[in-house]
Amino acid sequence: MRVGFSACQPAQKESTTMQLPSFSLVKWFAAAEGRFDISLSHSDCEPLCVSDVLDEDERNALINYPLGYGAFAGLEELRRAVARQYKTIERDDVLIFSGASEAIYTFMRTNLNPGDEVVVQCPIFNSLRGTAQAIGCKIVEWRPSDEMTCAFDVSVLADLCNRRTKLIIFNFPHNPSGQMVSEAELNAIVETASRCDAFVFSDEQFRLLELPTTPRLPAACDLYDKAVSVSGVSKTYGMGGLRIGWLVTRCRDVIERAQEYRYYTTEMTNTPCQMLAARALERSDEILRRNQDRIAANVERLHSFAAQHDENLLLHLPKAGTMALVEQKTPFTSTQFCERLLDEQRVFLVPGESMGISDRLLRFGLGREDFAEGLDRLNQFLRSPSQ
Template sequence: MPQLASHIDSVPPSGIRRIFEMALALDDVVMLAVGEPDVDVAPEILRAGSDAWLADETDYGPNGGLPALREALVRKLARDNGVVVDTEQVWVTCGGMQALYLAMSLTLGPGDEVLIPDPGYSTFAMNAAMISAVSVPYPLRRDNAFLPDFDELTRLITPRTRMIIINSPSNPLGSVFPEETLRALVEFARQHDLWIVSDEVYEAFSYDSPHVSVASLDADDRVFSVFSLSKTYALTGARVGYLVTPPGLSTIMRTAQEAMISCVNTPAQLAALVAVGGDQQHVRTAGLHYRQNLDAATALLRERGIEYLQPSGAFYLWVDVGYATGGDVAGWAERFLLEKRVAVAPGSAFGRGGEGWIRICVAAGLDDLLEGIRRLPEPARRQPDAQTPEPGGISVRLARPDEHDEIARQRLEAYRLDFTIGDDYAVQILDVPRHAAIGEVWVAVDDATGRILGSVTTPRPGELLTPLGRPGEFDFRLLAVDPASRGRRVGSILTDFVIDLARERGAERVVMNSGTEMTTAHGLYERRGFSRMPDRENPPGIEPSRAYGLELQERRATTD
């Protein structure tokens, strides 16, 4: 089989989807992880789509969308957003996600940099990688009210910076940027000659003040605006969104649409026409439902003493669970799902700034929402420093032969949670006696119970374990944590042990390969200063992988 394009391996998988798909394989899960509206679609919208299918309205349509729908969107933009455009600036897309991808692919080339919010919607970084651009996170921090720091933004600018993405109301934060912040961002983009992509998918749900569209503040045609009917009208599966462009791009837009999708299906567009042009009472009713859920959920969080960001838009709650996660919220979220049967989105899926936080979707039945919050751990478990808890109670030692079967079981279960394992690789994972014969198999053990919590394999002194390693380096593989022990920092403890062992044995660098889907592990390694080694990735005959290396003399302080 030929190799895939080299940049595809750099596209990060969705940490939200991972939790979602794990949850689908379980029974009786309280689903609070995915932004799926729980309200019914208005009957007239359903009838419009149904009638179109029954009337065989299934021919190709114009690249830009049905003229009547584009005209209705032009009227809506002028009325609700203060954005005056003509129909040749409004392009109907396959959901807001295609609109976002279209805007980024038109303006960014290989190596170009795009400033993305952190925490921010995971698809921002995924799209950048898909087109070989470079995403540069700009932090939204609690100590700055989750607003951009313009001094920090300025420091992030390089000659390759081409775009900034703004998302208000925010997914995942549920926050809304004040108008003065939006004006300052537009001015910042003007000063540095940047394109702006404004993600306004949650425009209908701004609770404390009217929604402000960034394009209404733009004086020099640098804004692409992304909208969607998915959240506003509960039409997530219909896949209808639209992109509003600066003027003068109609020729290239037709070409791009033809190359990507040709057109959006006609029945969905006819349903969208009724949605946009009809009575909006069902949208207001949905907004009231989400607001009531937010009020009830935040009241319960306050009662339990759990901290959160006060929501002002969208239908999400950004909740601080750092007191319980031990610096690995992704691993904790998986364990929480397996043990408590509640699916939440780990904050780290939205960027490094999300570590210690979770996103809860309140577009759910109120009873389910409150039950999910009740199952959160008690904040009394908060440690003096939740981000750097002491690893006491866990020791690392060489494995005994009578422990090989348990190590094999844990490896297989842990790896199956992260990616699909082929039969050949499963055989390799299970062959612990061979690994102990050619290298050293170490186990992390609970000091109180003696139970094995995880394991890792390293080379014998003076040797290398895999073809990845080179003279002067220390390679390791098969780091696995028992799924029942996730959230106890076992992976962090084993990784730190490997680094210390490598230093003790005089190595200059620690190296390893990791499967492309093992994003939790990637985050752990990157927080310890490991960096990608693309020149050593995907050797012939090997499954797609990411190679990481850590220069020991340059190791940064950990934050786990």
């Protein structure tokens, strides 16, 4: 019968599946896996190993470390160690996640609804925009005043916001440019958010890695009750394999919503990795100083390298973080340039196209020990007759 037939039709066309946009940056990394032995582009600092963060007694104790479930919000000692990195933050304002990535995704899923107006700094790490976009938010782009250097003008932000603005998303020190704003400019962003009663989502993955002449910005969560700061140990500490990140906010509703959502996903984060992250935070001063010194030395190296190749390369000097943009003027697009560099020299670089910026740009990562060796190979590549 007709009625019976139509009742058996599959549920109607309208899709309720969240369509996440392509993660072009990480896709570039995945496609290069196994094809390079030096990276001139990774955004993390030189990876640490277990013996860098555990002394002999701690290493011996590790064999008896309990592998049962841990606490839902995160390991007590890690939450306290994270809270100490901020001025106004207590343990209960901190939620530990499996990397900053999980913190970003969980925040967006638990605070945004289709149609919400969200102002997003662009370019930005894919998930910071892509998740809001997939939820169906109206994205208002805050673009740089200069697309090649990625310098951002905070004075235009007020015009992009209004009483419908639900959230402002940004990332300083900025991936991929290493650009910054001043403390006064950060305060202006927070004032704009506060006037609109909007949330602020500040990705601070590269905070604590300022170059010597750049003052450190306060964390957004210390400035405003509706601000969320996200960070972790992947970049600044070179411990990306632990998959430990955190979300910090004085807004307890945000913490509760995130924790409840997480009961459906990972429930909690693995405890041995949280313990290792806590040990690294205890040794913070020493680890960060080493990483800051390495980055400053690599900026110098890159600066003189670009000067030697000024017919092909123009460095846009970074202010903080682990990355810098270089404009290349060869006859090739950056995507072609990077493909050939992989094939000919087994050196990895990220082209502008995979970050949604001009494909004349290249992203350099400044945190690695073998940076000088990578530049030597890049030198051979640039001097080769096929170039």
